[in-house]
Amino acid sequence: MFSLLLMCVFGLLLRGDAQDRASLWRGNDQSGRCQYTFTVPSPVESSCPQTGGPEMEGLKARLGMLEVLVSRLTGGQTGGPQAVGARAQSELQEALNRAMGERNLLQGEKERLERELGGLQHRMAEMRREMEKLRNTPCPPQTPIVSPNPSVQNSGPARPAGGSSQMSHLTSRPNRQGDSSSLRDSAWQYRHPGFQEVKAEVTEVPAPDRSEDNTGCGELISVGEPVIHKRADNIAGKYGVWMQDPEAISPYGPSMVWRIDTVGSDVRQLYGYEDMEQLSKGFPSKVLLLPEMVESTGATMYRGSLYYQRRRSRTLIRYDLSTESIASRRDLPHAGFHGQYPYSWGGYTDIDLSVDQQGLWAVYSTSKAKGAIVISQLDPNTLEVKKSWETNIRKSAVANSFIVCGKMYAVASYSAPSTVINYMYDTATSQGKTISIPFRNKYHYNSMIDYNLAQRKLFAWDNFHIVSYDLRLGRKQAN
Structure with a gap:
């Protein structure tokens, strides 16, 4: 109370x-x-602080963040290693697959080489057996010629009865000293003419490979099988150009071989080898860095200079090997470049330079020619066009071409193992015609074919392989 x-x-x-x-x-x-x-309200505070005020909300937010962090850490401890392990396992599996693929490729290459080796060994064994057989086979006895007339036996072939006025004239033709006896064939000197059977072996003599002007020129008759000289070591050598100077100038000799790997956007290296043997071994004696980049596989060598097309342009360059500098340059008028009018295999092969018995040539096309092949003969010093011919065959329909004795020959396919040289254009007559000469692309990607005047062969670059072909030239057949 x-x-x-x-x-x-x-x-x-x-x-x-x-x-x-x-x-x-x-x-x-x-x-x-x-x-x-x-209960009496406070005069200072209108109400008591609520338990769910900003402090509580901030505390809840911080606790939430801590919970998220803890959950992440917990997840990293449990799920993290599993994820890392899965990724590592995936990468290892991918690397294993790649290794297995390379192993399978190498195994296939090994089996192919073993098959080739077995074939070569089989051929060598057959050649040895044939050689032993030939050595053990006695020579056939020489059978004397029997004549019905004993008086002329062992006297050689008899002259036909009655003689011949033309033969008499030939046998009695005097020599420079006035003596006609030395010009008589002893096989016709008989006292008693008669008839005898003469047995002879006929040997086929191939037609000469030179024309009547004795320059070594003529129409192409056949191309031999490719002979490999070197296989490129890396992807940069998938396609390129190799050449020899038919009129080499000091300091480099006539046996010097030059090579450019043309894969890549910055092609400048020119490799020189003392001879074909050093090329096959892969030991260059000279490496030159060209001042301007090279476009594709259309380069050639002539009179101590390298001739090539400057990258992404129609500019031709003559690079002097002795001074290691550019001697001259000139734009090829209206020529397409960098993929406008290439060969069918591509590779920016718009301008193809080559050398034969008549000098320096360029094979290309222009917008005026509407993609048809144009052949121009160039001045080797100034690169000026001396004369041009326009053909009626499209450049994009041709896998490659080369010029021999002023005649351009076109190859039908760059990848077909067995193709043909199907077109020839003669600049001497300004006429073209279809032909069919078998040609082999042994490695299925022939990116360069040029006539090598120094060796009278075709040089080619077929899918990493540097190869050459023997040629056979003959006289033009009369129609």
Whole structure:
């Protein structure tokens, strides 16, 4: 009761504005006893801080971030190594697949080489057996010629009865000293003419490979099988150009062989080899860095200079090997370049330079020719066009071409193992015609074919392989 009075007095002492807001509660506590509660709002705070205020929200946010971090760390400890292991396993499997693929390729190459080796060994064994057979075979006995007339036996072939006025004239023709006896064939000197059977072996003599003007020129009759001299070691040698100078000038001799690997966008290296043997071994004696980049496989060598097309242009360059500098340059008028009029195999082969008995040539096309092959003879010093011929065969329909004795020959396919040389254009007569001369692309990607005047052969670059072909030239047949 006393406590109730104190609470009433305390309420009377409060300010008037607080009296309206004070409240008194009465209730039982947990033990069942009566409990009085008197509540007066604070004059400073309008309300008590809520448990769900900003502090609690920030604490919840921080706890959430900690939970996320803990979950990530927990996941990294459990799932992380599994993911890393899976990736490592995938990479190892991929590397294993690549290794297996390379192994299979090498195994196939090994089997192919073993087959070739077996074939060569078989051929060598057959050649040895044939040689032994020839050695053991006795020579056939010489049978004397029997004549019906004993008087002329062992006297050689008899002259036909009755003689011949023309033969008499030939046998009696005097020599420079006036003696006609030395011009008589002993086979015709008989006292008693008669008839006898003469047995002789006929040997076929091939037609001469030279024309009547003795320059070594003529029409192409046949091309031999490719002979490999070197296989490139890396992808840069998939296609390129190799050549010899038919009129070499000091300091390089006539046996010097030159090579350019033309794969890549910055082709500048010119490799020189002392001879064909050093080329086959891969030991260059000279490496030159050209001042201008080379475009494709159309380069050639002539009179101590390298002739080539500058990359991405129709500019021709003559590079002097002795001074190792550019001696002259000139644009080939209206010539297509960098893929406008290439050969069918591609490779930006718009301008193809070559050398034969008549000098320096360029095979290309122009917009005026509408893609047809144009042949121009060039001045080797100034690179000026001396004369041009326009053919009626499209350059893109030709796999490659070469010029021999002023005649351009076109190859039908660069990839077919057995193809043909199917077109020839003669600049001497300004006439073209279709032909059919067998030609072999042994390695199925022939990117360069040029006539080599120094060796009278064809030089070619067939899918990493540097090869050459023997040629046979003959007289033009009369129609």
